[in-house]
Amino acid sequence: MPSLHKLPLPLWLLLLTLPCIGQAAKVDLPASEWGLEQGDNCVSCHQKASNSLHQQWQQSTHAAAGVNCFDCHQADKDDTDAHEHEGEVIATIVSPKDCGRCHTKEAEEAKNSIHSQALALMVERTGATEEALESAGCTSCHGGRVEAAIDGTVSSGNWPNAGIGRINPDGSRGSCSACHGRHLFSKAQARDPAACSSCHSGSESPDSEIYQQSRHGVLLQSQREAMNFGSDSWITGKDYSATATCVTCHMGEAPGLNPTHDVGMRDAWSLNGPVSEKQSLVIFANGSRRDLPLSHPSPRKGEALAMIGGEEATIQAIASPNLRRKAMRKVCLECHSSSFADRFFHQFDQQIEAYNQRFGIPGKAIMDDLYRQNRLTPTPFDEPLEKIWWQIWHDLGVSMRHGAAMSSLSHTFSDGLHAIEKRFYGAFLPEVRAVAGDEGESLIERHLQSGSSPTLPTYGMVPAATSTIDSNNE
Amino acid sequence: MSSPFNILFITRNVLIALVIGGFGGMGFILFLIEFDHHTSSEEFCTTCHSMELVALPYRQSSHYNPESGVRASCGDCHVSEGVLMATWDHTMGSKDLFKQLFSSVDYDDPVENLLHLPQAAFAAREWFRARQSSTCSRCHTLEAIMGDRPAIAQIHREESGGKSCVDCHINLVHRPVPSRKTFNQERWNRMVEEEFNLATGEAAKRLAP
Numbered sequence: 155m156p157s158l159h160k161l162p163l164p165l166w167l168l169l170l171t172l173p174c175i176g177q178a179a180k181v182d183l184p185a186s187e188w189g190l191e192q193g194d195n196c197v198s199c200h201q202k203a204s205n206s207l208h209q210q211w212q213q214s215t216h217a218a219a220g221v222n223c224f225d226c227h228q229a230d231k232d233d234t235d236a237h238e239h240e241g242e243v244i245a246t247i248v249s250p251k252d253c254g255r256c257h258t259k260e261a262e263e264a265k266n267s268i269h270s271q272a273l274a275l276m277v278e279r280t281g282a283t284e285e286a287l288e289s290a291g292c293t294s295c296h297g298g299r300v301e302a303a304i305d306g307t308v309s310s311g312n313w314p315n316a317g318i319g320r321i322n323p324d325g326s327r328g329s330c331s332a333c334h335g336r337h338l339f340s341k342a343q344a345r346d347p348a349a350c351s352s353c354h355s356g357s358e359s360p361d362s363e364i365y366q367q368s369r370h371g372v373l374l375q376s377q378r379e380a381m382n383f384g385s386d387s388w389i390t391g392k393d394y395s396a397t398a399t400c401v402t403c404h405m406g407e408a409p410g411l412n413p414t415h416d417v418g419m420r421d422a423w424s425l426n427g428p429v430s431e432k433q434s435l436v437i438f439a440n441g442s443r444r445d446l447p448l449s450h451p452s453p454r455k456g457e458a459l460a461m462i463g464g465e466e467a468t469i470q471a472i473a474s475p476n477l478r479r480k481a482m483r484k485v486c487l488e489c490h491s492s493s494f495a496d497r498f499f500h501q502f503d504q505q506i507e508a509y510n511q512r513f514g515i516p517g518k519a520i521m522d523d524l525y526r527q528n529r530l531t532p533t534p535f536d537e538p539l540e541k542i543w544w545q546i547w548h549d550l551g552v553s554m555r556h557g558a559a560m561s562s563l564s565h566t567f568s569d570g571l572h573a574i575e576k577r578f579y580g581a582f583l584p585e586v587r588a589v590a591g592d593e594g595e596s597l598i599e600r601h602l603q604s605g606s607s608p609t610l611p612t613y614g615m616v617p618a619a620t621s622t623i624d625s626n627n628e
Numbered sequence: 629m630s631s632p633f634n635i636l637f638i639t640r641n642v643l644i645a646l647v648i649g650g651f652g653g654m655g656f657i658l659f660l661i662e663f664d665h666h667t668s669s670e671e672f673c674t675t676c677h678s679m680e681l682v683a684l685p686y687r688q689s690s691h692y693n694p695e696s697g698v699r700a701s702c703g704d705c706h707v708s709e710g711v712l713m714a715t716w717d718h719t720m721g722s723k724d725l726f727k728q729l730f731s732s733v734d735y736d737d738p739v740e741n742l743l744h745l746p747q748a749a750f751a752a753r754e755w756f757r758a759r760q761s762s763t764c765s766r767c768h769t770l771e772a773i774m775g776d777r778p779a780i781a782q783i784h785r786e787e788s789g790g791k792s793c794v795d796c797h798i799n800l801v802h803r804p805v806p807s808r809k810t811f812n813q814e815r816w817n818r819m820v821e822e823e824f825n826l827a828t829g830e831a832a833k834r835l836a837p
Contacts, residue, residue, distance in 0.1 A: 202779040238807035305804035
């Protein structure tokens with residue numbers, strides 16, 4: 155079967171929307187290729203040396219199917235972390251390459267997803283080195299480069315690491331165990347939003363908190379039993395219908411929609427920069443993928459474009475933001491009417507636009523001007539204004555926009571747009587005036603459409619209001 | 629009348645020869661014991677600079693600095709017990725001395741030393757394997773191994789059949805070298821080149837006959 159990325163665009167689109175009959179992809183590898191006899195003798199020692207791991211494995215679907223330690227821990231003798239153990243060549247780290255021997259489809263999708271490229275993407279966005287990111291703690295979630303010593307022992311400071319964009323000693327990238335707890339590999343565990351929360355929580359990525367306060371998250375608290383998390387097949391509207399979890403919308407299977415391990419595939423907006431943009435998904439001929447904001451000149455199929463990491467590759471297909479949204483909308487339709495879904499997306503878009511127009515775009519333009527005028531040094535975060543701006547677009551702004559995406563009202567409004575507004579008018583603009591001196595007022599006026607007196611925001615919820623409020627009147 | 633000694637053809641000269649031979653033999657055995665003892669010491673082994681390079685990681689290891697203060701010297705691990713086997717090991721080991729003196733390889737040079745270390749490690753592991761790691765048992769008694777978790781004692785009792793220490797425990801003392809199965813010469817060469825700031829390919833060039 156040809157791998158997904160080699161399909162031409164029309165076929166790819168078809169696949170995206172094709173009513174699908176299956177559940178999780180079945181393992182194509184013939185049964186003679188697992189349950190290898192080299193793994194027969196591991197248990198005898200390891201039920202003494204590491205009985206908890208042994209017990210987890212024993213309760214797993216893997217054990218029931220006859221998959222043993224060696225099947226996953228075997229290594230190529232030239233892998234840098236390969237070492238001899240009881241006469242067999244093994245590695246401690248089971249990488250996506252290892253999991254992909256059986257779970258080909260999932261590994262391939264994950265490999266090309268934004269998740270697996272989390273480290274490279276961060277290097278690209280911040281311009282920081284991997285070492286700097288490691289010492290700042292970023293690699294614990296984004297994944298670090300794990301290297302092995304000459305004798306195959308895993309030596310780098312990055313280990314232990316289950317960051318999702320981990321670069322593994324065997325050269326592969328990603329970490330299945332970021333979501334799938336090792337040795338038990340429980341379906342239920344990976345489908346539970348708690349699986350996402352170890353990284354997607356806190357000020358950097360408060361999705362866990364946002365989800366918990368969203369309509370869907372509130373439902374989950376009382377309907378957990380009805381979610382059928384452990385079911386073999388897990389199709390929205392068929393195997394469960396009580397609520398939606400992270401997996402449901404971002405990866406899950408619904409009638410007419412294939413499940414995917416490319417977790418960002420259905421994201422029509424970029425919500426993590428100073429200014430949000432609709433984004434296309436570029437699929438390269440080599441299988442790699444990247445998001446491309448609409449402001450970028452639209453490339454065509456066959457042209458070369460830089461992948462995440464900078465290397466150029468030929469474009470195989472481009473999925474528009476509309477197509478991406480169409481995929482996610484299919485999930486909604488299992489519980490909501492199409493007009494309900496359309497209205498939700500309309501509100502979501504309006505709320506993002508409100509953020510962009512009122513804070514993101516003017517704020518970024520003001521900051522760009524201040525850098526250009528050398529009123530700010532190029533060094534990031536060495537001036538108070540930079541920290542305030544970071545709080546606005548990153549801490550508050552990201553939380554607000556993710557809140558809008560997930561319908562968490564408090565994150566969108568009270569702790570979102572309203573909090574940003576207070577920070578923007580109460581701290582950011584006064585600091586701009588302080589930094590820019592005499593030119594501060596004209597700089598602000600140039601970029602702020604509504605001047606210093608903001609229009610009451612509509613956020614797409616009510617007809618445009620005509621009254622204005624004083625910025626101090628909050 | 630002939631003396632009873634004459635019946636046994638033991639003349640005075642034979643008697644003298646026997647006494648001298650006896651003392652000589654005893655002296656020789658004593659010499660071997662002293663010789664084996666002295667040549668098993670760290671002090672003797674490291675008179676060759678090449679061995680000093682090998683001893684550096686040893687002095688950082690738990691075999692040199694255990695909490696108990698029981699320090700294993702070179703010969704405790706690398707020379708068999710008993711004067712005959714010890715002498716045999718020293719005799720066979722003398723080929724290293726010949727190599728040190730007459731080989732075209734300069735083992736005193738840290739680069740050359742490191743490049744040839746894997747072969748030395750493989751040979752040493754074979755040596756241990758051939759003797760069922762007998763020198764380890766000078767200090768370590770399988771039945772007495774407790775470890776810090778009950779599983780460690782249990783595994784040593786129940787899972788060690790047909791194995792000797794070196795089958796599981798390598799890279800304890802000297803600079804780590806992969807097992808023969810996973811050894812990759814290219815990777816080793818790259819490591820040496822990086823460590824000594826050598827041009828790429830320099831290691832392979834130096835190893836070429």
